[in-house]
Amino acid sequence: xxxxxFFGRLGDATYAAPEVFEASVGLTAAGVRxxxxxxxxxxxxxxxxxxxxxxxxxxxxxxQQPLLDGCELAFLPPVTGG
Amino acid sequence: MRNRLVVQLVDFDLAAEYxxxxxxxxxxxxxxxxxxxxxxxxxxxxxDSLTLQHYPGMTEASLGDIVASADRRWPLHGITIIHRVGExxxxxxxxxxxxxxGHRAAxxxxxxxxxxxxxxxxxxxxxxAHGGERQWVDCKDSDRQAAHRWSQDPKRQ
Numbered sequence: 001x002x003x004x005x006f007f008g009r010l011g012d013a014t015y016a017a018p019e020v021f022e023a024s025v026g027l028t029a030a031g032v033r034x035x036x037x038x039x040x041x042x043x044x045x046x047x048x049x050x051x052x053x054x055x056x057x058x059x060x061x062x063x064q065q066p067l068l069d070g071c072e073l074a075f076l077p078p079v080t081g082g
Numbered sequence: 083m084r085n086r087l088v089v090q091l092v093d094f095d096l097a098a099e100y101x102x103x104x105x106x107x108x109x110x111x112x113x114x115x116x117x118x119x120x121x122x123x124x125x126x127x128x129x130d131s132l133t134l135q136h137y138p139g140m141t142e143a144s145l146g147d148i149v150a151s152a153d154r155r156w157p158l159h160g161i162t163i164i165h166r167v168g169e170x171x172x173x174x175x176x177x178x179x180x181x182x183x184g185h186r187a188a189x190x191x192x193x194x195x196x197x198x199x200x201x202x203x204x205x206x207x208x209x210x211a212h213g214g215e216r217q218w219v220d221c222k223d224s225d226r227q228a229a230h231r232w233s234q235d236p237k238r239q
Contacts, residue, residue: 007137008207009218051221058140074137078221081134081165081206082118082177082197 002032002067005074006043010052015043023069029054030063032073051078085153086162087145089136094164094178103182106160114189115180116197122172124210124219133209133216134167134176141165141205148199152181155195156188163196165206195232202229 001020011017017040021032033054037044046052053060053076056067060076067073084106088094096117103113120132149161162180170176179196183189201222208219 005137007135007205008209011135012218055140058137058143074140076137076205077207077218079202079204079206080208080219080221081204082201082225 001069002027003070003072004032005072007074008077008080010043010046010075010077015040015046017043021073023067027067028063029056029061029065029067029073032067033063033075046077047075049077052076084160085149086160086164087142087149088164089138089141089145089167090164091166091168093166093175096175096178099162099164099178099180103160103162103180106182109184110159110182111184112186112189113180113182114186114193115178116193117175118177118197120170120172120174120176124212127212129172130211130213131169131171132174132176133169133211134165135207135209136165136167137205144203144205145200148196148203151199152192152196156183156192158183158188158192161192161196163200165200165204167206198225198229198232201225 002023004019004021006017033047054063055074055076056065057072100115123129145163152161159182164178166176179193181189181192202225210217210219
């Protein structure tokens with residue numbers, strides 16, 4: 001399984017985002033985003049905003065990054081620290 | 083350790099952090115410190131509290147990248163960044179940036195640079211509570227432009 005994390009507004013309860021996603025051969029971060037968009041349209045619209053970044057095991061990666069079983073996939077909206 | 087990067091729930095002691103930077107090295111001739119506070123209103127509406135979320139591990143790594151880039155730009159003796167997370171109240175301290183260098187120009191510029199990049203690259207997300215409702219704070223264009231200027235103006239490097 002792939003662990004899913006949603007930060008900032010992407011983690012709002014209204015999106016009802018799942019905590020895990022089943023791993024499969026050839027699965028990419030973009031593939032997870034596409035699948036989530038089909039299942040959760042409101043979440044999908046938020047994930048497709050151009051400033052949303054994705055990380056795998058705490059490293060920012062390209063959306064075409066292949067995913068390994070057991071990895072941690074995080075969706076990161078624009079930051080607002082300081 | 084020359085640089086000190088901390089993400090914590092609890093408050094920090096400005097005077098103690100300043101002293102630590104002063105005492106790093108006999109060649110330190112300038113210490114610039116900045117402390118960010120929770121305003122009591124956001125977009126002209128009073129707030130009850132501000133909650134900062136972070137991504138443990140990745141947030142610290144993002145702070146490390148920002149500090150390393152400042153170290154490459156200026157001759158610095160030490161950098162301290164303390165960023166609080168969790169629920170904060172108006173007037174609470176949120177963030178501390180302190181820079182020690184031989185001369186003031188490097189310390190002023192590096193502190194300014196560190197804050198600009200903290201605002202736009204460090205992995206924190208702010209959520210404001212007011213009137214019983216919660217709202218995520220959007221990244222401001224002015225913050226993005228402030229960070230962008232460091233890659234545009236070679237005289238500032």
